[in-house]
Amino acid sequence: MNTKRILHSTEFYIAIIAALFCMIVQIKSGQFFTGNNIVDLLRSFTIPAMFCLGEMMILISGNTDVSFPAIASVSMYVVCTVFDGVFTNPLMFFLMAMLIGLALGAINGIIIAYFKFPALIVTLGTSSLCFGIMQGVFNSKEEPLGEVLYRVGEMKLFSVTNPQSGLTSDMPVLVLAMAALFVLGWFILNKTMLGRGIYAIGGDAIAAERAGFNVFATQMFIYCFSGCMAGMIGVMRATMMLAVHPNNLEGMEMTVIAACVLGGVRITGGKGTVIGAILGMVLMTVISNSLILLGISTQWQKVFTGIIIIIGTAVSAIQTKKNEKKLAVKMAAA
Amino acid sequence: MKKRLLSMVLVFAMVASLTVGCGSSGKTKSTSAEGEKTEAAAKKDGDAASGENKEGENWKIAVVVKDLSNGWFARMETGITKFAKDTGLNAYMKGPSATDAAQQVQVIQDVISQDIDALCVVPVDPAACEPVLKEARDKGIVVITHEGSTVENCDYDLEAFNNAGYGGFIMDKLAEAMGEEGVYTTMVAHLTNASQNEWADGAVACQKEKYSKLTLLEGLKRVESENNSEKAYEVAKEVLKKYSDVKGFVGTSSMDTPGIARAINELGLKDKVFVVGTGMPNECRQLIKNGSLSYITLWDPAEAGYAMCVMARMVLEGQKIEEGTNLGLDSYKSLVVDPSNPKVLMGAGWISINKDNVDEYDF
Numbered sequence: 001m002n003t004k005r006i007l008h009s010t011e012f013y014i015a016i017i018a019a020l021f022c023m024i025v026q027i028k029s030g031q032f033f034t035g036n037n038i039v040d041l042l043r044s045f046t047i048p049a050m051f052c053l054g055e056m057m058i059l060i061s062g063n064t065d066v067s068f069p070a071i072a073s074v075s076m077y078v079v080c081t082v083f084d085g086v087f088t089n090p091l092m093f094f095l096m097a098m099l100i101g102l103a104l105g106a107i108n109g110i111i112i113a114y115f116k117f118p119a120l121i122v123t124l125g126t127s128s129l130c131f132g133i134m135q136g137v138f139n140s141k142e143e144p145l146g147e148v149l150y151r152v153g154e155m156k157l158f159s160v161t162n163p164q165s166g167l168t169s170d171m172p173v174l175v176l177a178m179a180a181l182f183v184l185g186w187f188i189l190n191k192t193m194l195g196r197g198i199y200a201i202g203g204d205a206i207a208a209e210r211a212g213f214n215v216f217a218t219q220m221f222i223y224c225f226s227g228c229m230a231g232m233i234g235v236m237r238a239t240m241m242l243a244v245h246p247n248n249l250e251g252m253e254m255t256v257i258a259a260c261v262l263g264g265v266r267i268t269g270g271k272g273t274v275i276g277a278i279l280g281m282v283l284m285t286v287i288s289n290s291l292i293l294l295g296i297s298t299q300w301q302k303v304f305t306g307i308i309i310i311i312g313t314a315v316s317a318i319q320t321k322k323n324e325k326k327l328a329v330k331m332a333a334a
Numbered sequence: 335m336k337k338r339l340l341s342m343v344l345v346f347a348m349v350a351s352l353t354v355g356c357g358s359s360g361k362t363k364s365t366s367a368e369g370e371k372t373e374a375a376a377k378k379d380g381d382a383a384s385g386e387n388k389e390g391e392n393w394k395i396a397v398v399v400k401d402l403s404n405g406w407f408a409r410m411e412t413g414i415t416k417f418a419k420d421t422g423l424n425a426y427m428k429g430p431s432a433t434d435a436a437q438q439v440q441v442i443q444d445v446i447s448q449d450i451d452a453l454c455v456v457p458v459d460p461a462a463c464e465p466v467l468k469e470a471r472d473k474g475i476v477v478i479t480h481e482g483s484t485v486e487n488c489d490y491d492l493e494a495f496n497n498a499g500y501g502g503f504i505m506d507k508l509a510e511a512m513g514e515e516g517v518y519t520t521m522v523a524h525l526t527n528a529s530q531n532e533w534a535d536g537a538v539a540c541q542k543e544k545y546s547k548l549t550l551l552e553g554l555k556r557v558e559s560e561n562n563s564e565k566a567y568e569v570a571k572e573v574l575k576k577y578s579d580v581k582g583f584v585g586t587s588s589m590d591t592p593g594i595a596r597a598i599n600e601l602g603l604k605d606k607v608f609v610v611g612t613g614m615p616n617e618c619r620q621l622i623k624n625g626s627l628s629y630i631t632l633w634d635p636a637e638a639g640y641a642m643c644v645m646a647r648m649v650l651e652g653q654k655i656e657e658g659t660n661l662g663l664d665s666y667k668s669l670v671v672d673p674s675n676p677k678v679l680m681g682a683g684w685i686s687i688n689k690d691n692v693d694e695y696d697f
Binding site: 037136141142161166167168245289297298 | 401403404431432433525554556557562563567569571574576600603614616617619
């Protein structure tokens with residue numbers, strides 16, 4: 001029964017596609033399964049994967065959020081410039097950014113959950129607002145990173161050196177935060193009533209309300225959670241880059257939404273798993289970091305990326321359709 | 335319920351459009367009033383200026399930049415102050431407190447009512463400046479622009495350099511860092527970006543002409559950073575994994591250079607792989623000092639500011655600006671006329687910064 005369920009899940013097929021792609025890169029370049037390449041990939045994976053968690057919760061609840069890169073950027077920018085030199089403990093920077101992110105997320109939440117406006121449009125607005133405030137009020141421009149966070153950015157868990165090429169890659173400490181966040185997200189979605197409420201709302205908000213879920217509170221929670229995490233991720237990005245770049249995250253929302261959907265999170269809500277979203281992001285990261293290893297010229301890289309995304313989505317869509325048909329047949333038989 | 339909501343939204347939208355409408359009409363009124371005032375002032379000024387012209391030179395030159403809060407323009411102001419000191423003329427800099435096209439137009443409006451003889455502008459949005467620059471020229475004010483080669487209502491536009499020449503300059507520095515041999519590749523923000531690709535093409539052309547032992551990477555001649563220094567870092571790492579013979583990078587966007595340098599530093603390839611390209615001193619300082627970034631190249635805003643003022647003065651004094659004109663600065667001693675637009679003049683205003691002189695620049 002259990003193996004059957006795995007065989008029929010979208011996650012399984014995305015994992016196979018990702019594995020196949022990795023094998024092709026390995027055969028073509030001989031560089032894929034090397035310690036330093038894996039570390040590079042993990043590092044590149046960290047930031048977008050963390051965004052996936054907040055986004056998938058919102059997708060599961062039946063909405064789409066495109067404001068998280070803006071929330072992350074503005075929280076990061078304010079913390080790294082206004083509070084530069086104020087704190088000596090790096091954790092305080094993260095905490096402040098999380099508070100700013102939380103406040104911005106709460107604004108999203110109130111507009112969406114209370115006034116019931118469409119989330120995509122609302123977050124498009126708040127996104128523009130955040131970037132605008134950053135430009136208008138804070139005069140945003142590229143800045144060097146403050147000393148306290150610079151030191152955090154230089155910290156590494158370990159280094160891996162490739163014995164053949166002599167290339168060294170460092171594993172940033174912040175991957176630990178990513179792992180912790182995944183566990184937290186998995187726990188909320190699967191082991192708490194709140195998490196089940198998110199799925200219920202995405203399935204049918206009215207039915208969920210009648211079943212006793214507090215729709216307003218649940219929606220408020222996911223936007224606040226997403227905003228708060230975005231604030232933290234923004235500062236993490238700055239520390240990893242060792243520089244404060246106000247527009248660096250712009251456009252990441254599309255990659256993140258694509259990864260979630262690839263991983264089987266249903267864009268109309270009610271369905272999706274943490275492991276699926278992670279796998280979707282694994283595929284996206286591997287593609288964007290392996291095309292040069294495959295020897296594909298810059299002119300053709302976008303075409304290639306597009307083809308793989310479409311194949312991935314098709315596989316997951318076909319899988320969903322199959323399952324639905326089976327369910328319909330079963331119900332008809334019963 | 336839905337209807338009520340809809341009506342609320344509509345009412346809100348109407349109120350909003352009403353207030354916005356009022357606001358903007360009020361503004362235009364005030365600017366037109368100001369326009370009249372300045373016109374009157376200019377007439378007076380025109381007479382005065384012609385009078386002064388006979389006596390000698392006591393020009394008043396205003397420079398309006400994009401953004402006063404930006405270190406780039408703080409540096410430009412030092413050049414303008416130096417010009418004022420060197421010549422004894424009244425030259426000063428003004429600008430909006432934020433990079434904002436509308437605010438800049440307002441500032442230009444203000445300075446043309448201050449009896450100026452010449453106006454130098456670094457436009458935020460060249461198209462948005464046209465009407466106010468036309469107004470200035472109608473009053474007989476000499477208009478010089480910088481980084482605004484598309485502006486029509488100007489006497490001349492001064493550019494720091496021509497694109498191919500700048501690319502060649504990057505290549506000279508890279509060749510020096512690489513010891514004039516090895517394989518290199520080029521990075522741009524996007525393959526569709528005109529000026530950056532011209533810089534990269536210029537660099538490659540210069541290498542073909544001057545450095546026979548340097549070769550462009552055959553498998554991957556140009557890579558994209560998407561104007562994102564994290565992407566530049568990832569791409570540089572991937573290139574170095576795939577092509578172990580690569581020894582140099584030409585970076586064109588100011589995001590490319592620090593990203594590539596960070597990759598070189600982390601991979602342990604310092605002093606083996608080199609990067610030279612456009613970069614900002616503050617952002618790259620640490621990387622330059624730790625040796626992972628050989629040179630950053632850019633144009634010095636102080637020199638550009640100084641050169642603009644010299645140019646304005648020459649026009650005021652009736653001197654001709656043409657191919658080969660010398661503005662009295664090393665980097666602007668022989669101007670080149672843009673073949674596609676005779677109003678655009680280009681200098682050779684590039685500079686390179688390495689660990690010896692990075693601390694002289696603060697922007």
